[in-house]
Amino acid sequence: MSSVRDRLASLRRDLHRHPEPAWREFHTTSRLVEELRAIDPDGIAVGPEAYDPADRMAVPDDDAFEPWVERARDRGADGELLDLMAGGNTGAVAWLDRGEGPVVGLRVDVDGLFIEESTDGDHAPVAGGFRSEVDGTMHACGHDAHMTWGLAVLETIRDSDFAGRFVVFFQPAEETGGGGCPMAKSRFADDLDYLLAVHVGLDHPTGRVVAGIRKPLAMCHVDATIRGTSAHAGKAPNEGANAMQALGTAIENVYAIPRHADGMTRVNVGRAEAGTASNVIAERAHLEAEARGETTELMEFTKRALRRRLRTAAEMHGCEAAVDVVSESPRADSDPELVELIGDVAGGVAGVEEVVPTADFGASEDATFLMQRVQRNGGLASYLIVGTDHPTSHHTPTFDVDERSLPIGVDVLADAVLALAEREPRRQPAGGRAGGGTGDGGRES
Incomplete structure (x- = not known):
């Protein structure tokens, strides 16, 4: 070769x-x-x-x-x-x-x-x-x-x-x-x-x-699955817990996360899906989102707010949300x-x-x-x-x-x-350097 x-x-x-x-x-x-x-x-x-x-x-x-x-x-x-x-x-x-x-x-x-x-x-x-x-x-x-x-x-x-x-x-x-x-x-x-x-x-x-x-930008990718209860949309909608409605609330609330005074932050819901038919109360919804920050600490702030809003939106509509941080970087x-x-x-x-x-x-x-x-x-x-x-x-x-x-x-x-x-340019003593941020990159559930 x-x-x-x-x-x-x-x-x-x-x-x-x-x-x-x-x-x-x-x-x-x-x-x-x-x-x-x-x-x-x-x-x-x-x-x-x-x-x-x-x-x-x-x-x-x-x-x-x-x-x-x-x-x-x-x-x-x-x-x-x-x-x-x-x-x-x-x-x-x-x-x-x-x-x-x-x-x-x-x-x-x-x-x-x-x-x-x-x-x-x-x-x-x-x-x-x-x-x-x-x-x-x-x-x-x-x-x-x-x-x-x-x-x-x-x-x-x-x-x-x-x-x-x-x-x-x-x-x-x-x-x-x-x-x-x-x-x-x-x-x-x-x-x-x-x-x-x-x-x-x-x-x-x-x-x-x-x-x-x-x-x-420090970054994290977040997946969330919202689980509710299906019901007939015409006959007994009151018997359902609407994952579709929870999804809509979650998306709206995620974009309402306030910006941070210490620096730039970003949040986005890039993919969402829910439901099976027009006459069925949706029992499941799924979304994929991300949070970013100018520092690792700012990303962590936005990530916490993102996870909290996903869970509370589900609870508001009688549903449950499983939130998984699938990857992140400092x-x-x-x-x-x-x-x-x-x-x-x-x-x-x-x-x-x-x-x-x-x-x-x-x-x-x-x-x-x-x-x-x-x-x-x-x-x-x-x-x-x-x-x-x-x-x-x-x-x-x-x-x-x-x-x-x-x-x-x-x-x-x-x-x-x-x-x-x-x-062999100068190396700093072990223990960290400015700008390195925090966070160990582990998964969260």
């Missing part, structure tokens, strides 16, 4: 053709391991070898996995790997041990989205013959580019004079906020001195590099010392026309679990952005990546890893 660096565009396109959603990245993980085995690092851990499955969040029901396993098997995925990943334990970690030196981590995400990719002839993946082959699923956020970077940087560091330990986290389930927590709690994050996380685009053009983001800001190093390095990379030290993120990311773990242990972390000219926004059917950004990303990341081993 030829060098990854010589196949950046073709590898990214191959990954783009086979997107898989959170915790169902069976073909993707198998494909990554195929590439990793060719790179031949000092170790590869897959699925439950890489993390404790009990630490996963937002894991779908058991019946969600089999179609994706069979699809991966039909495409030639390694059968032993599929057995190892049973139950949705996807993703991988690979590492290089190169003697005395710092422990440096790189986190890239691997999952796709439930979006039907455009069939427009002007859409580059259509014109280039690499449109998604999976109906209703698409790499609409650039994770295909991220995986390509992870492999190419690992290969580059393998061939360098890097001294230390280099760990690459190929993290599943970022889009649902489910994979960052188990990776952060794994043994591979125990001794990290530095962590780099990366995203492509985010409205930054090709040639621009943001050395470290700030103000990612806020963690990039460290100034690491931002400065990345900025210095990026300025010398071919194709980089502008280096922006920091930018507000404005969205949420579960890489913050890894960032927070490193920072609390006295290390440094940064989430950088490598710009790309994307024709439409992320999470849209016509999203695409300008492939000129692929070598730029490899060089910025690899040069930053090498610079960390050479310079």
